[in-house]
Structure formats: structure tokens, C-alpha cells
Amino acid sequence: MNRTERKIKKAFENATPNVLGPILSQCQQQKGAVSPMKKKSRPLTKFVNIAASLGIVALLFGIGSVAGMLLFPDNPFTPGSSLVEPEKPDGLKGSIDVPAGTTDFEGFNTLPPETLPEEYRTVFHYSYEEAKYIAHHALIEAFPWLQDISHCVISGEYAEGGTPSYIFNIDIGGHEFRISVDEATGNIADSQRLLDGQWVDCAVRFDFITKEDAFNIARGNFSREFDFSDQAIAAGLLQDVTITLDTGVYNIRILYDGIVLTMDLDVITGEILSVNLPMEKDDTISKEAAIKVAMTDAGLYEDYLNGEYQVHCKLFDYDPLPLYYVCFNVMKEDIGYVWAYVIDGIGGEIMASSRDGQYPGDYLISPGTALDRLLDRLQVGFYKVTCLKLNTDAKPYYYIRLQVDGAIYEVEIDAYTGEISNIISGGEIDPPTTIDQEQVIKDAICYTECPDDRIENLTAVLEEYDDGAVWVVRYECPNCVHQFRIHAETGICHSMSSAHKLPGICGIEKAEEIALKDAGVSIESSRFCISTNLRGLEDEPYYVVYFVLRGTEYRRTIDARTGEVLSRDEPVDTYGISEFEATIIALHTNGFTADEVDNLACTQKRFGENNEALSYVVSFSRDGYLYECWIGAGFGEILSIIRTN
């Protein structure tokens, strides 16, 4: 359970009243009056039936994983005469200091240490490349000074005799080794070093999480949502498992009842690096399926199949789920209209739709029409639309937030009829207020679970920027340091950084200063977002500093001991629709074409209180009105339309 889930659980637990007394009292009164409930029987789900038939396929999995390997029956190892400690060329003793593998993580310990049935076991075997990685890294761990030598030649063989294993001859700068890796477990079975023309045993080992452990970690994590019991496996729900070792990370892919689950684990610590429940690529509906959903809803699917429509369909791999944007032109009385749909890439459901122009029957009215209806009702002059969105969850309605002469109106408009269905508010705008220090400290402490009486060195400093003020709250728990940037007016926490207190490690502030300096930027907004975390505590500690500035996302890793910048990610650009598409959407939403407006311009900006959404702002003028349309850069949803005269 993650932090958000824990907070939700705690809130509902605390909200639950205790009504046990009245319940027991009423049950006492009604004792004996038992009226049986009617129960509706449910057929077995389609998934279970499919899974049972696919179970046979699952049994076959993995058999091919070792097929095709070269077989070398002879073991070239010769018994060593003595065991030597790792030694540096200058005679100084080396040390083997490998962090112990751990599988301790939330949820895993609740499971018994089970393994997959026998037919799946080959999944846990190691390929040639994986064994090569293990052999090489075991050697580096045992003889750290080898890292400084760039010349390295590794050749390997597969030996089936006795215990199947891979045998690697490794030459690093003239230092020759032979390492044998057990094909089934990945363990170092034997290791020798060539010294003075003699092969002698040497102490080489590599503590890491095995594939079997990795699978159990994954299963432990996923079993909170999926049944991994023996019965479920016997029923064929577990259809496929693939575990590959790639540069220190296990990539685990589990096909469970038609759903792809993926997880990445650190091969040494077992730390979960990333988890994905439904994996988009394997679980995403096809482009044709998305088009079918949209065109069927539009009543045009047959025409589409007959080639009468050119449809633009694009998949956006969004987190948390992929979305299809389906767009096409509809001609009515020689006038072209753009219709657009947003389709859930996994479930194939219509998430939102936009149909411009005049609609017959049960078609939705356009956002522009909804706004006009509201303005007709209010009869106002100068106004500003701060939000206009279509909610299609149940009965579709437009939510419009309008600012008129200091008053804010929040209204819901029936998207079928255009009737005003609900007026949520219509009051005065509250002047901006600054949250006091006491409140902001209380809020900041809520973000961690450190008890109040164990907090030390608490400071809260108000920093002023052109666009507002921000409280910078910093405090220490027994083991950690925390730092927050909380907007003084909204109370929104824009930045959250935490790190363990360890000797010889530079502080969060220093790490952030180095990262910002390296990127050539400075904090210039009260909404500046920065997050810093300390990682790699078992080995070489480093800070990961992530920050967003003017719509661009940066990431820097900083050596926590030396302050050196270890890596720089290029600014991240994750958004999809083009300026042209945004412009088209904005124009058509308001019922215009590019030829009918003046001063047409499109720029990219951030939108929302948290500055969280990247958007296009399309502006133009027409009939004495100035239009400013905010369009989501993701899939072109309308975020806001501002029309002023």
C-alpha cells in the first residue's frame, strides 16, 4: 500500500462512527425473525474459462529458454592447490564487501516462501548473457581494482556435464580468471585465477537476489490484487512468466489472466524500482478497435468501413493509462465539422467526446453552445471563463466556472439539452490570504509520520516571489531531514524532499543548490516544484533531484559525498498533440475556421493551480471579442475558454 492509499484508508477509518450499541440492541429485539435473502448466482467469469484453456500454453513456457545453447560436456576446471584472497597488483589485500541481498519489503513477508510449480521452474534459469553479467560483476566485487582496467575479454561455454553451468574465461588487462556460473541458480559454482602459470582457486562471490526470489517479491506485491494461490495457478490464471536480468535489474513480466503485470527489481537489494499493473502495449486495444468505438458512437462505422471517412487516430501512452484520440471530419450541408473522441486505451470506453456544430437528437451540445446558454442567462458584460470541461461519467454535463466582476459562478449544464442543471456557487471572490506559520508547520508535519515530540531544528521561512509567497519548512526527525515548499496562499505543497541523516553526506539544500546551478536555473516562482531524495544508501549514496521550471522537467543525480553531478537527464517532453492540432481544436470548438479569425497565435504554457498540466494557449480575435483557449497538450481536451470584449 503506497502513501496515498494509506492516507485514504486512515481517513475513512477515522470517519467511521461506532454504532455497535444500537445494532446489538436492535438485533436483540429482532432475534428469531430471520428472513432469507435472495441470492443471485454468478457464472464463472470468461477469464477463468480462457485461463483454463491457456494453462496448457503456460506449461510449455520456459522449455525453450535453454534450448539452442551450446553443449560442452567437459569441465575445463582443474582442482586448485590453494585458496587465495583477492589481491591488488601492489600486494595490498582487497576486500569483498558485497551488500547482503534482502527481500524485505512491504507485503512480501506476509506470504509463505512458495515457489512456482515444477513446470515453471525453468523460468528461473539463467541465460548465457545473464550468467556473463553475474560472472563479470562477481569478479569486480571481489577485485574492485579491476574496474580501473578498460581492457576486458570474456569468452564462455555451456557445460552440461554434472550440474549444468556456464564457464567463462575472463581476461581483464592480462589478469586471467575462470568463473563457473550455475545455469539453474546463477550462483558462482567455481572460480579460479591464473597466477604464475597455475590455476588457483580464488574467493569470488556475488550476493544477489535470485530469479526465484525476484518472482516471489513480484508475486508478493501483486498478490494484494491478484490471486497467486496454488488453486489459482492450477486453474491456469498464471499464464506466463518471464524474468530477464539486464544491467543489474530484473525485468519481470507476468501474464495473469490476460493481464500483463510488470516489475523491475534491483538485482542486489531486491528493491522494487518500478511496478506496472496493466501494461499498456500488450493490453491496449488496437487502433482499429478505438476507431470502431468512436465511429459506432457517431453512427458512422459502416460509412467508415466503406471508405467514406478519413480518420485520424493516435495513441498516447499516458500514465496512468493510455488514451486514443480519434478525430474525423463530418460534412453537413457543405460545412465541415471536426468530431473528436478520447477512448480509454485499455477498456475501450469513451472518456470524452467533442462534436462541433449543431446536433440533432441526443447528440451533445458543443462547449461553445453551453457557454452561450450560460451567458444568455446571466446577461453579463465582461467575464472570464476559468474552467470549461465536459464530464461524461454518468449523465454528461459541462462544468463551467465563470468570473464576473469579482464574483465566481460555478454551474453545471446538461450536455444534451443545454439546460442549467445545477448552480454550485455564485459568491464573491475571497481576497488572497496568507497561511500563518503555525498552520503551515502543522501541515508540513502531516506529510511525514514523525511524532511531534521527536522533531528537531524546525524552521519555517517565508520567501517572497513576484507571483506570490512560499513557506519553506525544514525539520529533522531522528533519522531523516525533511524540507517542504508550501504556497503561502493556496497551502499547496509544491516541493517535498527527504533524506537520511548520515555522516559525510551533504544536505538536501546543498544537493538542490548544486543541481540548480548545474542546470543554470534559479527559483523564481512561488510555484516552483523540486523534489530531492537520497538513494543508494547500501553502496554509493546519491541524491536524485527532480525539478520543473517553465514547463520543462529536469533531473540530476548528485554524489552525496563529493557533490559531483553524476548524471543529467535531458529536459523531458512527454506531450503529444501538435500546435496545429491544438489550433484546429480551439477554432472548431468556437465554430470558426482559420480564415474567419484574426491575430491567430498558439503558444505552449502550464495550466492549473499546481502548474501541473502542459497546455496550448490558442488566441485569436473575432467580431470584437478576444478569445483565449487553453487546450490540453495531451489529447486536446478543452481546459478553459476565455472570451473578452
Place this chain on the structure above:
Amino acid sequence: MPRQANNPRSDTTDLDQLIAAVASGSTDALERLYRLTGTGVYSFALSILKNSMDAEDVLQDCYIQIHRAAGSYKSQRKPMAWILTITKNLCYRRLRDANRAVTLAQYDRNSHLAEDQRLDAEDRLVLQGCMELLTDEERQIVVLHVVSGLKHRQIAELMDLKLSTVLSKYRRAIEKMKNHF
């Protein structure tokens, strides 16, 4: 206040046994059942009704209903789903009887729930976010999974939705809540 069982999966047998004991008239079993599942029931009711007073009534009615119907319960290893089905039916009946559509405006953050002294500022923020940011389905899915401890597959069955829909809505909802904090 009732506390949800830490691991609902391992408590399936316990709950089955408790329902059987309730059927045989044990008030101790009913009390234990309430303590194990009450939070899940109340939260699910609140997620449907968006009104703490009504949810409290449903919480009470639900266990009275369980007390009445325990004799007809046949274990299918889904005791929590059975209890939540009763909860859902009671909620829908309440909505139907009152002939009211729940709107955002009806969730009055300054009323009963907001004044509840057991809730701290963060709890109120979370509940407010759940009620205002999430759609009805998203809220019910989140509550059923996080608070009631149902698996997504069981939620899909309970709510007559596709598993993929439940998964995607759940992830979307958690993302919304995460951004809200």
C-alpha cells in the same frame, strides 16, 4: 471505531465462521464481525451516498440485515463481497426511496463529517478530495480496494464492470488523489 482486518484474504475463513456463528445467534460473533468489517461497510456506503448521516444509517441497517440473513448465507469464500452487496443494495434502496440524485452540492463539507472531532486536517482533506475529485465509480473502486480490502477482480464482479475498467479507473483515481495532496 471498527478497524478493518489487516489482511482480508487471510480472514476469509474467519469471516465465514463468524457469519455462521451469527446465524446461530452469537452476539459476540456479530460484534467481532462488525469490528472487522465495519469500516469497509461504512466507507463503501459513504462513497455511494456521499452523506455521512445516511452512511451511518446504512452501516447500522447492514448489520441488522446480516443478523437476519446470516442463516441463508452459503460460503463461496467471498464473505466480504456478500456483506458489501448488502451494503450496496441498502444504499441504492435509500437513494431510490428518497428519489434523489446525489450532487456535489449535497456533500456539505461543513456539516457532520467536517465537524467530526475524530478527523484531523489531513483526514478532512482526503475525504474532501475523495468526494469532490473522484467520480462515483472511481470513489467506490478506491474505497472497496483500499478500505474494504477487495481485490480488483472482486470489485469488478461486485460493480459489474470489466476488470480492465476497474484497474484503469483505480489508477486514475489514485493519481488524482496523489495530485490533490
